[in-house]
Amino acid sequence: MIGFVSYLVNGISLGSVYAIIALGYTMVYGIAKMLNFAHGDVIMVGAFVVFSTVTGMGLPPVIGILISVVVCTVLGVVIERVAYKPLRQASKLAVLITAIGVSYFLQNMALLIYGANTKSFTSVVTVPAITLADGALVISGETIVTVIACVIIMIALSLFIKYSKSGRAMLAVSEDSGAAQLMGVNVNSTIALTFAIGSALAAIAGVLLCSSYPSLTPYTGSMPGIKAFVAAVFGGIGSIPGAFIGGILLGIIEILGRAYISTQLSDAIVFAVLIIVLLVKPTGLLGKQIQEKV
Numbered sequence: 001m002i003g004f005v006s007y008l009v010n011g012i013s014l015g016s017v018y019a020i021i022a023l024g025y026t027m028v029y030g031i032a033k034m035l036n037f038a039h040g041d042v043i044m045v046g047a048f049v050v051f052s053t054v055t056g057m058g059l060p061p062v063i064g065i066l067i068s069v070v071v072c073t074v075l076g077v078v079i080e081r082v083a084y085k086p087l088r089q090a091s092k093l094a095v096l097i098t099a100i101g102v103s104y105f106l107q108n109m110a111l112l113i114y115g116a117n118t119k120s121f122t123s124v125v126t127v128p129a130i131t132l133a134d135g136a137l138v139i140s141g142e143t144i145v146t147v148i149a150c151v152i153i154m155i156a157l158s159l160f161i162k163y164s165k166s167g168r169a170m171l172a173v174s175e176d177s178g179a180a181q182l183m184g185v186n187v188n189s190t191i192a193l194t195f196a197i198g199s200a201l202a203a204i205a206g207v208l209l210c211s212s213y214p215s216l217t218p219y220t221g222s223m224p225g226i227k228a229f230v231a232a233v234f235g236g237i238g239s240i241p242g243a244f245i246g247g248i249l250l251g252i253i254e255i256l257g258r259a260y261i262s263t264q265l266s267d268a269i270v271f272a273v274l275i276i277v278l279l280v281k282p283t284g285l286l287g288k289q290i291q292e293k294v
Contacts, residue, residue: 013143015251016150020205021228022243024198030238037099040225041106046203061124068203076199110218123211142212236284
């Protein structure tokens with residue numbers, strides 16, 4: 001029983017990271033109607049910035065995280081303006097190919113700067129672990145911080161979208177960008193803000209991911225990024241609570257599959273979940289069916 005609870009806690013921790021990443025995916029898709037597959041590599045960039053500032057320069061972890069958030073925020077806006085904005089009216093296939101190109105560009109830049117060797121990432125979390133059941137169950141500080149951060153981010157993002165002027169502009173653009181522009185909403189600025197928020201969340205996710213799994217390479221963000229996309233689809237892409245629920249459930253499924261079925265098949269199980277969800281409920285758990293007028 002203790003073993004199962006331990007796996008469950010680890011699954012919630014991993015799922016919280018997926019949820020933070022998925023929030024970035026679901027915001028960009030919900031507002032800009034595009035899939036930013038370079039999002040996973042922004043995670044890697046954020047982790048490398050913290051690695052360079054904290055391990056390399058000896059700065060305090062808080063300063064390193066803040067610098068990472070700023071760098072990834074600026075990077076997200078630059079990617080949107082340079083790579084995606086010129087393709088605003090292009091086909092979805094052109095945008096998808098561009099996103100893949102941006103992803104490989106970021107990976108190769110990291111290879112040139114840091115090399116292909118795996119770096120040892122020092123955890124920035126200083127919260128002590130909690131020991132339960134007479135020492136049989138230990139909840140790490142990284143797990144506690146990751147789960148709390150995920151919940152706070154989800155609530156803050158929901159409140160921002162619902163009550164702020166910029167958030168209501170995002171809702172308007174997600175419903176109908178043309179009508180929103182006629183009503184005075186700056187669509188380009190709204191989409192840029194969406195990328196900025198999503199990239200800032202990617203930086204936080206990268207730090208939390210590498211604190212829990214302390215290794216870092218130029219390819220660190222690739223698989224978590226893809227799995228977070230699966231989580232966004234699972235929960236209902238375009239839905240903030242859906243991204244949260246999808247991420248948590250996917251993390252639990254992956255850890256339990258790794259523990260009770262096979263470590264080699266854990267990734268396959270995750271993608272099998274995506275196939276089943278798309279077959280049974282294509283809109284995801286909390287996604288809404290969109291009626292197209294003809």
